[in-house]
Amino acid sequence: MKVGDIFATYRKALSFVRRSYMLQMSYKFEFFLRLFFMFFNILTYYFVAKLIGTAGMKYLAPYGGDYFSFVLIGIAFSGYLMVSLRGFSESVRDEQMMGTLEAMLVTPTDASAIITLSTLWNFIFASFRVLLYLLIGVLLGVSLAGANVIGALIILGLTIACFSSIGILSASFIMIFKRGDPINMLFMSTSELFGGVFFPITVLPAWLQTVSHLLPMTYSLNGMRHALLQGYSLRELAPEVGTLVLFSAILLPASLLAFRYAVRKAKMEGTLVHY
Numbered sequence: 001m002k003v004g005d006i007f008a009t010y011r012k013a014l015s016f017v018r019r020s021y022m023l024q025m026s027y028k029f030e031f032f033l034r035l036f037f038m039f040f041n042i043l044t045y046y047f048v049a050k051l052i053g054t055a056g057m058k059y060l061a062p063y064g065g066d067y068f069s070f071v072l073i074g075i076a077f078s079g080y081l082m083v084s085l086r087g088f089s090e091s092v093r094d095e096q097m098m099g100t101l102e103a104m105l106v107t108p109t110d111a112s113a114i115i116t117l118s119t120l121w122n123f124i125f126a127s128f129r130v131l132l133y134l135l136i137g138v139l140l141g142v143s144l145a146g147a148n149v150i151g152a153l154i155i156l157g158l159t160i161a162c163f164s165s166i167g168i169l170s171a172s173f174i175m176i177f178k179r180g181d182p183i184n185m186l187f188m189s190t191s192e193l194f195g196g197v198f199f200p201i202t203v204l205p206a207w208l209q210t211v212s213h214l215l216p217m218t219y220s221l222n223g224m225r226h227a228l229l230q231g232y233s234l235r236e237l238a239p240e241v242g243t244l245v246l247f248s249a250i251l252l253p254a255s256l257l258a259f260r261y262a263v264r265k266a267k268m269e270g271t272l273v274h275y
Contacts, residue, residue, distance in 0.1 A: 038129065042136050045071045059200040064229045069142045073225050074197040076133035080159055081191055081217060083126045084167035085184045087119040119167070123160065134228075146231035155223040155237065158244035162216040165251030168259050175262035191217040216251075219243045 049068035056067055063070050138144060170183040194201065194208065195217030201209050212218045223240030226232040234241070 046140050059202050063225045069229055072137040074221055076130045077224050078197045079126050081163045083122045084163035085170055085188055087122040144228055147228045148231045151227040151234050151237045158248055159220040161248040165255040168255035172258040172262040175266050191215055196221050216247045
């Protein structure tokens with residue numbers, strides 16, 4: 001890629017982020033209300049952890065034994081799945097509703113680049129929320145003193161790649177069918193229940209743990225907890241990293257192909273602005 005192309009991509013990304021930021025700030029009350037209730041959400045799990053005490057030690061031992069630390073990582077980083085699933089599909093839906101999708105897709109910029117850039121602000125805000133979760137968690141007693149930050153960042157990058165792939169598949173469905181999104185509903189519900197967000201998957205019966213092992217969320221949260229709470233080395237994180245690389249290698253190309261197909265189909269049928 002030429003230097004000029006890099007600067008052009010940077011300017012496009014900046015313009016998308018600026019547009020999304022301005023739109024978000026036009027609803028300041030909602031923005032700060034979401035942050036306010038995030039604090040209450042954390043406090044809820046803090047007191048639930050007080051209630052549980054050491055009752056779940058058998059299941060929590062691989063993660064340090066503290067339920068609050070365990071669930072804090074779960075609710076913080078599972079937000080990336082929500083952003084991915086809703087961000088891409090809602091971006092397509094919003095552009096359809098405003099009548100700007102067709103204009104965006106006739107520009108020289110690749111369709112997959114447009115859909116990715118349009119959700120960039122969502123990921124920036126999600127990262128800000130994660131930092132707030134961790135900061136509040138530390139103030140409430142969560143220890144991140146021995147965290148492997150490099151390992152956590154590698155897990156995070158692969159997590160975003162996996163979740164974004166699922167989100168782009170969701171956006172492809174919306175592009176063609178306009179309403180109803182089984183991909184969103186399927187991955188959101190199964191990941192929250194079977195992905196280890198609120199409790200270790202070892203609580204589940206063995207046959208349901210099989211479902212857990214088919215979800216990127218399981219490996220993402222396992223790796224993140226081991227990296228941040230127990231300071232696992234990159235070698236110790238290799239099983240989670242390798243599995244997330246495999247998920248990304250399969251899902252990312254498949255999702256981009258699906259989205260390009262959806263755009264071509266919508267253009268041929270003249271339904272880009274139909275909603």
